[in-house]
Amino acid sequence: MKSLAGRAASVLDRCGLLAALEAADRRKDRVRVIAYHRIDEADAEPDLDPGLISATPGDFREQLEVIARHYAAVSLDDLMAAHRGLRPLPLRAVLLTFDDGYTDFESRAWPILREVGLPAVLFVPTAFPDSPESGFWWDRLHSALRRTQEREITDPLLGRLPLDDPSSRRAAHRMIRSRxxxxxxxEAMAWLEDLVARLADVPRRGHVLGWDTLRKLAKEGLSVCSHGHRHALCTRLSPHDLALDLSTSRARIQAELGDASPHPVFAYPASGSDGAVREAVRRAGYEVAFGGRRGIDRIPFVEPLDVMRMPVHRYGTALFRAQLRPSVSRLGRALVDGRLRRSA
Structure with missing residues (x-):
């Protein structure tokens, strides 16, 4: 489907329709919040899950150049001021966000952002910086499946999973992640650690930026915000554990960044939220939270604790540009919602 959408977007780009739609867009009450994870080459870190790569450095540069030419990248300060009614956003406003705080943000994404001159927000799970043994579980699972000599694995929760070839291992990864x-x-973390140990000996390596580096980036203009403490799916925590995770993460950001602490803004790990979670986020003192709904949102936010974002999944430049148009964004959201209903 993405391939077909990419070809259609290329046609719209070549015939000038995307440029015409952009030029005709005179509204200041919309913001496109773009969500990235990793920026890297697919084979740069074999032990990290390549599914978290949002764009290669080359594609990322092209995407930023599209924004610089046709849109107005805004800072978190700009966004919050507009939400509070203090000043309007510019035409075709875009906020660039990055989740998880992988080290390739500093080495790959940040230099390009600075060169093109665009601001950004980085959401960091605060238990991970300066914790070299705190690797993300999906990366450890990917590494275990890549390294294992087992031809299959049997588990009470999964049944028998073949591991004969790369295709079957990718399928196993998807099934294990979903479970x-x-x-x-x-319970999930204990179960995953047992699975990883049965598959292969996976070294514990941290791939999240440390606090010294985060402080340096904050002084250079990056907004560093909370992505939870343990990167736990908020809907899978008890009310007590959720409140503790939220408060710990906010306090850690404030303690580590000091005067560079940004606005009380949050991004839900793995986009997991519901009404009870959003109420806990409000009680923890967060003013705005970015959720899992896909699309272009309006300012001031109607649902400030469930702000829509637009995730990037290795899009070509034309498809990336098309996604920034409201009509295309609505179509994409409808397709995603339909896929979720069919899989339910």
């Missing part, structure tokens, strides 16, 4: 996200957080 893990359905379990309470602590």
């Amino acid at each position: 893990a996200k359905a379990l309470p957080h602590d």
Whole structure:
């Protein structure tokens, strides 16, 4: 489907329709919040899950150049001021956000952002900086499946999973991820560690930026915000554990960044939220939170604790540009919603 959408977007780009739609867009009450994870080459870090790569450095540069030419990249300060009614956003406003705080943000994304001259927000799970043994579980799972000599694995929650070839291992990764996200957080982490240990000996390596680096980036203009403490799916934590995770993360950001602490803004890990979670986020003192709904949002936010974002999944430049148009964004959201209903 993405391939077909990319070809259609290329046709719209070549015939000038995207440029015409952009030029005709005179509204200041919309913001496109773009969500990235990793910026890297697919084979740069074999032990990291390549599914988290949003764009290669080359594609990322092209995407930023599209924004610089046709849109107005805004800072978190600009966004919050507009939400509070203090000043309007510019035409075709875009906020660039990055989740998880992988080290390739500093080495790959940030130099290009500075060169093109665009601001950004980085959401960091605060238990991970300066914790070299705190690797993300999906990366450890990917590494275990890549390294294992097992031809299959049998588990009470999964049954028998063949591991004969790369295709079957990717399918196993998807099934295990899906099952893990359905379990309470602590139970899921224990189950995953047992699976990883049965598959292969995976070194514990941290791939999240440390606090010294985060402070340096904040002084250079980056907004560093909360992505939870343990990167736990909020809907899989008890009310007590959720409140503790939220408050710990906010306090850690404030303690580590000091005067560079940004606005009380949050991004839900893995986009997991519901009404109870959003109420807990409000009680924890967050003013705005970015959720899992896909699309272009309006300012001031109607649902400030469930702001829409637009995730990037290795899009070509034309498809990336098309996604920034409201009509295309609505179509994309409808397709995603339909896919979720069919899989339910």
